[in-house]
Amino acid sequence: MTRYRFDLAGPEDDADLRRVLAATPMAGTIALTFLREPSYFAGARVEGRFHQVVACRDTEDGRIVGFGVRSVSPRHVNGRPEMLGYLSTLRLLKEHRNRGLAARGYAMFRRLHADGRAMLYLTTIAESNHLALTMLTSGRAGLPTYHDAGRFHTAALPLTRRKVRRPLPTGWEVRPARREDVGALLTFLREHWPRRQFFPVYEEEDFIGENGVFKDLRLEDVLLAFRGGALIGTLAGWDQQGFRQTVVHGYGGVLGWVRPAYNVWARLRGLPPLPRPGGAVSYLTAALPVVAGDDPAVFAGLLAELQVRAAAAGTHHYLMMGLHETDPLLPVVRACRAAWYDTRLYLVCWDDGEPTRKGLDGRPPYLELGCL
Template sequence: MPDTSEILVRPACPEDNSALLDLLRRTPQMGSVTLTFERETDFFSGARVACEVPQVLVAERREHPGRLLGMVDIGQRQQYLNGQPCTVKYLHDLRIAAEGRGGRVLAALFRAIATAMQATGSWMEAVILEDNLVPLGIVGRGRSGLPNFYPNGRITTSLLPGRQSRSRADSGLQIRAATAADAQQLQQLWQQASSRQGFPVYQVRDLLEGSPYYQGLRIEDYWLACIGQRAVGVVGVWDQKAFKQTRVARYSPWLAALRRPYNLYSQLFGGLHLPAVGNTFSYLNLHGLSVLNDDPLIFQALLEHVLVHQVQPQQSLVCGFFDDDPLAQVLRPYRRQTLHSRHFLLSYDHDPRPAQARGPRHVEIARL
């Protein structure tokens, strides 16, 4: 293991907010579109959406405190596993500054992670963009001090432009916004999704009371699919731009030259809008999806309503599914851009996968 004696890893504090925001800006996702995933203007607001109990660790040189070399969040959130509520640690927002690469900062962070895992549980989960697997260099390398990364499925994230419809027949469902009077039905729909591995343990009362875990959401942001008075499906539409942004830092030369004609084409025929360099993408997140018996026709009716009535011009709707989820098939006929990620379970001592029942697994893209 590299010598990490000069690297200090400590819990983040509110005074680190500016340095954390700066680190996110300094660690872009490279590609034909170079992106920065930001949390302006309060990093910790976004952290409280990803996890009910954030645990942010930062790394800095002992002789140069304040200039962050790396960070990671290993917060806790409640999920259903094998039908029962469980506390799961989630490793995310791992960032290593360019001047901190070479192994020491990563090793120091994972030494602190190992201590936390020994104290609170034997495994955690992580979702890593496929494009980041090689740059991060933490999967499948057998590095000393790192946990084992057990592959647990592939996730496809779809960005769907609005104002498109693929409905072939009247579903017979009424789609309407939820109200406080629907709190019990909404809770029941979320409870029935407990059969899906990884579905969050959501409490409507926390939503109504304004918990930071539901920042920016009202009960009216959830859409119910109803048969008569009975709700058989729900999906939320979550605008997170106030605390979570995806900003364009750079386009490759060929894409920069094509951006304006591409946007004109998208405006006329439908497609993803590419903002100018320095601007952010405009998108809404699909959230809290639960449909009776995982019925794809109910999901399609909800999706149709959201795309036609909620997504504005130059906006996209973001949703994600594990590739083996039967509900993922509903997206196939739609125009969309896709990103692919890998889901891992991390452990220092055993493979957690055999203890988890097989079956549809849920991913909440809005909390990644």
Template sequence: MIYLNLDNDWVMIMPYLTFQAACRDDDEALRQLLRDNPMQGGISVSFCREPSYFDACSVQGETADVFVGKDTRTGALAGVGARYGFPAFINGEIRSLAYLADLRVQAAYRNGVHLRRAYDFLRQQHQKQPYAIYTSMILKDNQTALRTIASARAGLPPYHAQGLVHTPMLLLAWQKPPIQADCTVRRATMQDWSQIVSFLNREYARFQFAPYYREADWFNHRFRGLNMDDIYLACRDGVIIGTLALWQQSAFRQIRVADYQGVWRWLCPMYNALAMFSSLTPLPEQGGILRCAYLALAAVEHDDLNVFRALLRHVYRVACGKGLHYLVGSLHERHPLLPAFNDYAKIDAGGYLFTVQFDNEMLALDGRVPFVEAAAL
């Protein structure tokens, strides 16, 4: 390996590729990279960030370190990966967590040598700015990544399995009746924010990797695109006992349909024909945007399943008629609130959660149920 000092910052050089921090000048190329590398499946989709790659990063972490590989022969962008840092609850204490995400590599550069050296570069970044723990998710259908990145191959950091995170897409179709529970559900107001933050931190402390929030986060773009009245509160005797937000991010993060494959080639026309005579929102043509909202800030006191079912049903009813295709939730396979998703027609999706080890010793975890915020994936 060869190292060069560029503007007082060391970058690692390997044949034809350099690895370095991305800058605003890379924004257009980064957005093109996302458009050109869809995630394959029945509905192949590209996770886009228009009009700005960097502005969209704010919802995924308090800090965002975006790293790119560039071809030294052409200057073309070969790949991108990001490290999102934020305070989180680890074993009940507030520690620094880094979430590794958004790995995209152009097809011509997908080989083990490039991957190992990219992780060498990331290990250097950890040495300069360490985090207490790293997490990452790999889609359960992404067998290539599971065979390579998470396979403990020589030269790659160890990935330690932390279970399956379900991220179902709840289809928004016909209206459903309310679910009764020992609580009332209402929209939040700005006067509730302090209590919401206190409630979330108290509940999230019981889970592993859950984010820690500050009141100031409402004003620093951590909640970009979320309106206060998009947060719904379950209350009993005037006290908050549950929260759930309906967070639309299409203004800065989009899911674009690249192609319909397999059974979806004939399911899509049938679905759209049905939509003409119902309240369903037609699926977009190839190149169109899937309209969704995230079920965010999910928390219920004592993990009361009936309260969560009532809260989720209230939010679902609000979402119907907004022209959305589906709602995206996120709960770990061991989360006690997970059965509430079974009340809805859904497309099953999810990913395997891992902790990633860059130090010789791994921080010991005490077995709490992991939590991943759906809107920050």
């Protein structure tokens, strides 16, 4: 009898899943641990309306030693809504690696894929995660094919009170959304989301319902830009720390030695300090960066306003903004002071998903950073 068993995890496994996350930091110059406290499943809906957790259990004690997630949601493919999958959160405790468990886990993903909910999947892999990049793109028997779809850039924009609000052109207004704006917000998104490949299909419940995708996002956290009374842009600051946390596991190289000196310098410059090992990174996640005509001036105005408001609140150190390398709004973020974290976007499929992948046109991909 094999030592390991694969099945679907449920709410009764919540503590085990969180234990595995806490024990599997992502390596790098700054090693980070991604937590889901106080409940893994309470925040799972942000990844997709349909959600499955494939768990690897050690039959010697029954505990979960690794897991991966398959979620499915409606997204825009070539401008039309279609069910698309997302594979994420692949974790395996170090002492159980190199035992062929990844291949067995993907074999279960393949069996689940037979339900026909999605033909094509998205996934992102950190460019610094060489082990995952090598293994998953190796073409090993049983694994789906990983097709590289370019870089997804994440900028950590420091929130400093020295940020100055940009004066808006005559006839422009930027303000927080209100309950009565939801209809106009959805209409605006529906008009513009076909411009991006894989843009999620959002409904009213996602903004005002208890079970919406935007968990803990308040309407007043969504900024709306108007010109002559017409809605021309959106950008939100999403506080996810109530259900998702990023903790510094440790610092590599000289950074660990110079961190105290850097923090003194950073405070003098009004910049956020580097947290101690075990400390949380305090940040807002930018959401819904959508602008009519991809107007850089509108986006710059929204971004500056969000930074000013977030800095004035004084509760977060960074604003995290994620955009694909082909997104026309990216140069606006590139012009800002930021630390950058790069991942690769992959289109993942078995043979039955190749027609969908090959039929994709050249629209810039869109990923909601807070849903990754």
